[in-house]
Amino acid sequence: MAKEHFYADTESPIVSLSAKKHFDALSTQDAKLYAHYLSRASFHGSRAVLRSVSPESEDIYDLIILIHEVLGQPKTNSEYEEKLAQVDKIVVNYYLEYVCQFLSNLGNYKSFGDVKFIPRIEVNQFDDLINSIGNGKVSELYSKVRHSIYEIDTGSLLGWPEKGQVSNYYPNSPDITKTEVDSINQTLASNGIMPENTRVEKVSQGEFIVHVASAETGNTTDYYPKQSITTPEGWKISFKFGDGSGEFKQIVENLQAGLNHVANPTQKNLISYYIESFKTGSMNAHKQSQIEWVKDIKPEVESNIGFIETYRDPSGVRGEWEGLVAMVNHERTAKFSKLVENAGYFIQELPWDKIYEKDTFTPPDFTSLEVLTFAGSGIPAGINIPNYDDVRLNYGFKNVSLGNVLSANPKNPKKPEAITFIDPSKEALFKKWRDDAFEVQVGLHELLGHGTGKLLQETSPGKFNFDKNDERITSWYGPNDTWGSLFGITAGSFEECRAELVALYLILKKPLEVLPIFGIDKSEDQKDVIYIATLLMIRAGLIGLEFWDPSSTKWGQPHMQARFGIFKQLHKAGVFSLDFQAKDFDDLQINIDESKLDNVAIDALGDFLGNLHVYKCTGNVKEGVAYYVDKTTVNPEYSRFRDIVLKKKQPRKKIIQANSFINENNEVELIEYDESEVGMIQSYFDRKI
Numbered sequence: 295m296a297k298e299h300f301y302a303d304t305e306s307p308i309v310s311l312s313a314k315k316h317f318d319a320l321s322t323q324d325a326k327l328y329a330h331y332l333s334r335a336s337f338h339g340s341r342a343v344l345r346s347v348s349p350e351s352e353d354i355y356d357l358i359i360l361i362h363e364v365l366g367q368p369k370t371n372s373e374y375e376e377k378l379a380q381v382d383k384i385v386v387n388y389y390l391e392y393v394c395q396f397l398s399n400l401g402n403y404k405s406f407g408d409v410k411f412i413p414r415i416e417v418n419q420f421d422d423l424i425n426s427i428g429n430g431k432v433s434e435l436y437s438k439v440r441h442s443i444y445e446i447d448t449g450s451l452l453g454w455p456e457k458g459q460v461s462n463y464y465p466n467s468p469d470i471t472k473t474e475v476d477s478i479n480q481t482l483a484s485n486g487i488m489p490e491n492t493r494v495e496k497v498s499q500g501e502f503i504v505h506v507a508s509a510e511t512g513n514t515t516d517y518y519p520k521q522s523i524t525t526p527e528g529w530k531i532s533f534k535f536g537d538g539s540g541e542f543k544q545i546v547e548n549l550q551a552g553l554n555h556v557a558n559p560t561q562k563n564l565i566s567y568y569i570e571s572f573k574t575g576s577m578n579a580h581k582q583s584q585i586e587w588v589k590d591i592k593p594e595v596e597s598n599i600g601f602i603e604t605y606r607d608p609s610g611v612r613g614e615w616e617g618l619v620a621m622v623n624h625e626r627t628a629k630f631s632k633l634v635e636n637a638g639y640f641i642q643e644l645p646w647d648k649i650y651e652k653d654t655f656t657p658p659d660f661t662s663l664e665v666l667t668f669a670g671s672g673i674p675a676g677i678n679i680p681n682y683d684d685v686r687l688n689y690g691f692k693n694v695s696l697g698n699v700l701s702a703n704p705k706n707p708k709k710p711e712a713i714t715f716i717d718p719s720k721e722a723l724f725k726k727w728r729d730d731a732f733e734v735q736v737g738l739h740e741l742l743g744h745g746t747g748k749l750l751q752e753t754s755p756g757k758f759n760f761d762k763n764d765e766r767i768t769s770w771y772g773p774n775d776t777w778g779s780l781f782g783i784t785a786g787s788f789e790e791c792r793a794e795l796v797a798l799y800l801i802l803k804k805p806l807e808v809l810p811i812f813g814i815d816k817s818e819d820q821k822d823v824i825y826i827a828t829l830l831m832i833r834a835g836l837i838g839l840e841f842w843d844p845s846s847t848k849w850g851q852p853h854m855q856a857r858f859g860i861f862k863q864l865h866k867a868g869v870f871s872l873d874f875q876a877k878d879f880d881d882l883q884i885n886i887d888e889s890k891l892d893n894v895a896i897d898a899l900g901d902f903l904g905n906l907h908v909y910k911c912t913g914n915v916k917e918g919v920a921y922y923v924d925k926t927t928v929n930p931e932y933s934r935f936r937d938i939v940l941k942k943k944q945p946r947k948k949i950i951q952a953n954s955f956i957n958e959n960n961e962v963e964l965i966e967y968d969e970s971e972v973g974m975i976q977s978y979f980d981r982k983i
C-alpha cells in the first residue's frame with residue numbers, strides 16, 4: 295500500500311464518554327469506591343495491552359506522556375502550539391492527531407484493523423519537534439523509537455512473524471513459526487493450561503519460554519507445572535512468571551482495596567478470584583471468577599476484568615487485557631429484559647434442529663450499561679461473556695449493551711459527517727434510524743447470536759453430551775477441545791459472522807415480534823428500521839474492504855471479515871446491486887431491492903447461518919473453515935472497489951474516558967475531559983500507568 299494509507303487519521307471526531315450522571319446516582323459511597331478501585335485496577339493493565347501489540351508501543355507511550363509532562367501539561371491544543379512555538383502549527387497538529395490515535399488504540403496499530411499507522415509529518419519534522427523541546431530524556435527515548443514509528447516496509451500488519459508481520463505475543467521471536475506455536479498451544483492444553491494470559495518466546499531451536507502475566511515472579515500455584523514440559527516433537531517449554539509484574543502488583547493492590555466495598559458475598563468471591571489470578575497467573579482462578587461473575591445478577595456496578603478476547607493473537611488463543619467498569623441504565627435494561635423473556639421463542643425460529651441447541655436455555659442477565667471505564671485497545675458496543683465454553687454451558691453468561699458507547703457523538707464535530715455509498719435521498723432516513731437499528735442488531739447479536747448453540751462433545755472418554763447414535767453427527771469436540779483450540783484464528787470472525795447473521799435474520803424474519811421490544815411499534819417505522827438495518831450491514835461489508843490486505847489476502851478485523859461475508863451472500867442472492875458510472879467507482883452506490891427483504895434475503899441469510907452453526911456445534915474444522923474462507927474471500931469482483939473505499943474512508947471516533955479520584959474527605963470525584971487531542975493525553979497522564 296502507498297505510504298499515505300498508513301497515515302494517522304486527521305480531523306477525527308473526538309468524544310467524551312460521559313458517565314457522570316449515572317456515577318453520581320450510585321446509591322452509596324461504597325458503590326462509588328468499588329467502581330473507583332476497579333477502574334484503577336482496569337487501567338493499570340493498559341501496559342499489558344501496549345506490550346502485546348508491538349515491541350515499540352510501550353516506549354512510544356512513555357514518550358507521549360513524558361513530552362506532556364516536560365511541556366507543563368498544556369490544557370489545550372493552542373497551548374501545545376505556544377509551548378512549541380518554533381515548530382510549524384501544522385506539524386504540532388499532526389503530532390497531536392497521531393498521539394490521540396495512539397492512545398485511543400493503546401498502540402501504534404489500529405485496534406480495529408490491525409494495520410500500523412504513522413504520523414502525517416516527515417521524520418525530519420518529528421526530529422525538529424523533539425529538538426525544540428530541548429530535554430535529554432525526551433531525546434533519548436525518541437531515539438529508541440524513531441525508526442520503528444515510521445517503519446512500514448516490514449511489519450505493517452499484525453500477524454505471524456514468519457510472514458513478515460508483527461505480533462508481540464511472541465516477543466524477540468522473529469523466526470517462530472505457526473507450526474511451533476500450534477504445537478505449544480496443544481501441549482499447554484494437554485497439561486490443562488489456558489494460554490490467554492501468556493506470551494511465548496523462542497529462545498533457540500526447540501526451546502521456548504512461556505511468559506505468564508502475574509504480580510509474583512515465581513511459580514506459587516499448582517496450576518502450572520514446577521518443571522519444564524515438552525511437546526510431542528521433544529521441544530522444551532519452560533515457564534517464566536511476572537510478565538508485567540509492576541502493573542499487576544498495582545492491579546492486585548486496587549482490587550484488594552475494592553474488596554472493602556463489595557455489595558454482596560458473590561462480589562467478594564469474584565474479586566478474590568481476580569486477585570488470585572492476577573497475583574499468581576492462574577487462569578483457573580480467572581475461570582472461577584467468571585462463574586461468580588455470572589452469578590452476580592444486575593449489580594449496581596458491573597465489572598469484568600482480565601485477558602478476554604483473543605482476536606489479535608494470530609493463533610487465536612492469547613487474550614488482550616480488558617477492564618470494564620460500568621453502571622446500569624435501568625430504563626434501557628427494561629427493553630433487554632423483555633428480549634430475554636422471549637428468547638426461547640426466537641431460538642425456535644432459528645434455522646437449525648434442536649440437537650444443535652442447548653438442552654435448556656438459561657436466560658442470561660442482560661443489561662444496558664453506562665461505561666465508566668473500558669481499559670483496552672478499543673471499546674465495543676456490546677459484550678457477551680464469559681468466553682469459557684464450559685462456564686457458558688454449565689453456569690450461563692451475561693449480555694451487556696454499552697449504552698453510552700452506542701450513543702456517543704461529539705458535541706462539536708470538526709467537520710460534517712459524510713455518509714458514503716448510499717443513495718443521497720436515503721441519507722436523512724439513515725441518520726434518523728441507524729442508532730435504533732444498531733441497538734436492535736447489538737441486542738440480538740449478543741443475546742441470541744453468541745448465546746445460542748451447543749458444542750457437541752465427548753466430555754470424558756466414552757461419555758457424550760449428545761446422542762452418539764444420531765447419524766447426522768459425524769464429528770464432535772474431544773474432551774480437551776474448545777471452540778478456540780479447534781478453529782484457531784478463524785474462530786473469532788466465524789463466531790462474529792454467526793452472531794451478526796442471527797441478528798439480521800431475526801430482524802427480517804420476525805420484525806413484528808422483535809422491533810416492538812425496542813419501542814418501534816408503528817408499521818412505517820418498522821419498515822424503515824428493517825431497511826436501515828439491512829443497509830447498515832451491507833454498507834459495513836463494503837467498507838470492510840479497508841481491513842482486507844490484498845498483498846497477504848489477510849483480514850485485519852474479524853467483525854469486518856464477517857460483515858463482508860454477509861454483504862457478499864446478500865449480493866449474490868440479488869438482494870441489492872452495486873451501481874456506478876464512473877471508471878474509478880467514485881459514484882458507487884448500494885441500492886437495495888426492498889421487495890426481497892422478507893423472502894430472498896431471509897433464505898440467503900438462513901442458509902449461511904445454518905451452515906456456520908452446524909459446523910461450529912459439531913467441531914467440523916476442515917469443512918467449516920473451508921466454507922467460511924470461501925464465503926469471505928475477496929475476489930476481483932469486489933477487490934476492485936477497495937481503492938474507492940480507502941479514498942472515502944472516514945476516521946473512527948476517538949473516545950476519551952473519565953478518571954475517578956478520592957478527595958481529602960474520602961469521597962470519589964469524577965473528572966471528565968475536553969473533547970480534544972490534549973484532553974485525550976491528559977486523561978492518560980492522570981492515570982499514572
